[in-house]
Amino acid sequence: MQKTITTLTSKTYHGRGAASNGDGLAAAYLEKQYKETGLKPVDTNFLQPFTYAINTFPGKMKLKSNLGVFKPGIDYIVKSTSGPGKGTCDVYLVDTLIFTDDGKLKEFLQLDVTALVVVYPKKYFKEFTASTPDLLKQLYSAAAIIELQDKKLTMALADQSFGTPVFEVLTTSFSPDIKTISFEIENELIKKHQANNVIGMIEGRSKKDSFIVLTAHYDHLGTLGRKAYFPGANDNASGVSMLLEFAHYYMENPPEYSMLFIAFAGEESGLLGSSYFVAHPLVPLAGIHFLINLDLLGTGDDGIMVVNGSVFKPAYNRLIAINEEKKLLPAIKMRGEAANSDHYPFYKKGVPCFFIYTLGGVAAYHDVQDVAKTLPLTKYREVFQLIVLFNGEK
Numbered sequence: 001m002q003k004t005i006t007t008l009t010s011k012t013y014h015g016r017g018a019a020s021n022g023d024g025l026a027a028a029y030l031e032k033q034y035k036e037t038g039l040k041p042v043d044t045n046f047l048q049p050f051t052y053a054i055n056t057f058p059g060k061m062k063l064k065s066n067l068g069v070f071k072p073g074i075d076y077i078v079k080s081t082s083g084p085g086k087g088t089c090d091v092y093l094v095d096t097l098i099f100t101d102d103g104k105l106k107e108f109l110q111l112d113v114t115a116l117v118v119v120y121p122k123k124y125f126k127e128f129t130a131s132t133p134d135l136l137k138q139l140y141s142a143a144a145i146i147e148l149q150d151k152k153l154t155m156a157l158a159d160q161s162f163g164t165p166v167f168e169v170l171t172t173s174f175s176p177d178i179k180t181i182s183f184e185i186e187n188e189l190i191k192k193h194q195a196n197n198v199i200g201m202i203e204g205r206s207k208k209d210s211f212i213v214l215t216a217h218y219d220h221l222g223t224l225g226r227k228a229y230f231p232g233a234n235d236n237a238s239g240v241s242m243l244l245e246f247a248h249y250y251m252e253n254p255p256e257y258s259m260l261f262i263a264f265a266g267e268e269s270g271l272l273g274s275s276y277f278v279a280h281p282l283v284p285l286a287g288i289h290f291l292i293n294l295d296l297l298g299t300g301d302d303g304i305m306v307v308n309g310s311v312f313k314p315a316y317n318r319l320i321a322i323n324e325e326k327k328l329l330p331a332i333k334m335r336g337e338a339a340n341s342d343h344y345p346f347y348k349k350g351v352p353c354f355f356i357y358t359l360g361g362v363a364a365y366h367d368v369q370d371v372a373k374t375l376p377l378t379k380y381r382e383v384f385q386l387i388v389l390f391n392g393e394k
Contacts, residue, residue: 001380002372004033004241005298008218009231009372016232017157017222018193019058023265026218030198030240030263037247039200039261042282048197050276052266053159055080059186061225063167065091065178072228073368075173078166078185079147080158085165087115088182089143094120098135099127109134113142117181122147122168140164144183148174154366155221155230157269161189186225195219195265197273199282202250204258211283212391213260213291213353215274215342216243217267221366228368233375235365236267239294242384249388257289257391264342267295274342278349285346290315291353292387293343299361300379302331304386307355308347309334315352315390322389328382333359358383 007013007029014022031046039046057078063070070076092113097104118139120128125147128136139145144165153168165185198218204210216239220232231237243261250259260283266272278285309316309332316334323332337347343355361378364370 001241001245004244005233005237005375006372008237008240009233011229015222015229016218016220017056018054018190019056019222022222023195023219027196027198030218033244034198034200038251039202039247042199042201046198046200048199048277049194051192051194052269052272053191054193054269055158055161056188056190056222057225058188058223059226060184062184064182066180067175067178070169070173072224076167076169077153077155077224079168080156081160081162082166082185082187083161083163084185084187085144086184087143088180089115089117091178091181092116092118094118096124099131109138113138116142117144117146118142119146119148122149152367157221159269161187195273197265197277198263200261202259205254205256207257209287210257210289211260211287212257213262213288214243214246214294215262215264215291216240216294217264217273217342219265219268221268230368231371233370233372234296234298235370236295238296238298238375242294242297245384267342271342271345275345278345285349285351288351291343291346291351293341293353293355295341295355296357297380297383298358298375298377300329300358300383301360303329303359304332304356304383305359306332306334307338308353310336312352319386319390322386328386329379
């Protein structure tokens with residue numbers, strides 16, 4: 001398990017994003033693992049291709065002030081919709097009185113910001129969008145924008161670019177003594193990025209037409225310029241590792257049901273791989289006995305959360321009974337439906353399913369700190385055992 005996580009989080013895979021074919025390299029790795037394990041393709045091969053649009057940042061990335069250099073991923077990230085740009089400009093700090101003082105608002109709207117880097121607290125972005133349309137238009141007329149983030153930096157993905165370079169900088173990394181900013185962003189908006197779901201199966205001993213499905217997304221957030229990337233150890237190399245562990249286990253312990261193993265692409269862009277599979281299923285959705293989605297499985301100090309636990313209560317109660325007997329986890333908590341991972345498109349089509357993730361431990365998420373060496377895998381084996389026992393229930 002550790003080898004898989006270490007491999008997928010290495011620089012070789014470029015954060016498993018669209019830039020530099022990171023997700024393509026990861027798909028090839030998984031296909032090789034499927035073959036070596038002995039899984040069979042459902043169709044003619046293990047790959048189910050689809051395309052989608054995505055804004056990426058594979059090239060130059062620089063943010064520097066008159067006081068020093070900002071580090072990508074540590075001091076700043078870029079907004080997922082950011083466009084390209086380059087320049088050295090004076091800094092303009094937005095007076096937040098513009099949201100309550102008409103005079104201050106008028107003064108800002110009349111300012112020529114085209115040669116300025118406009119800086120404002122990110123927590124006021126809703127005020128920009130809720131106010132007059134002219135205010136947001138004025139903001140995006142700047143040479144570049146810096147949003148000051150009081151909390152942690154959390155990267156996201158987008159399928160479009162709005163043109164203006166936008167940086168998100170930690171408030172603690174930005175000094176009021178900064179007067180000038182030099183910046184450079186190279187982005188690439190890929191209109192038809194080809195990705196692949198990686199799908200393999202084991203035929204059941206007696207219930208060949210009924211499937212237990214195990215899923216995990218292997219894609220992540222990619223790169224932030226040429227020097228920084230998002231490793232995605234917990235999210236979701238941990239789930240992919242467990243998916244491969246299950247493949248090995250069920251090859252050695254042939255199940256009654258047929259087993260389907262799906263590693264999804266495009267989850268971080270909006271559950272795209274799972275949505276594509278549901279629209280183009282390789283097995284009948286009505287034939288899925290149960291589906292378990294594996295995502296964020298690297299901790300477990302506080303147990304696990306079962307999304308859809310309150311929806312499929314008898315199945316959830318089976319998990320509770322197994323855990324009470326085997327004493328595997330400190331807690332098994334439940335919540336209702338949530339569109340927060342790849343189980344959801346299946347759920348909306350009536351497929352019984354859970355999304356299981358671990359609780360407690362490290363807080364790294366969608367940032368450059370989500371690395372293999374600090375991922376504790378506290379209850380990894382216990383979660384694995386719980387799911388094996390659950391799948392063995394008739």
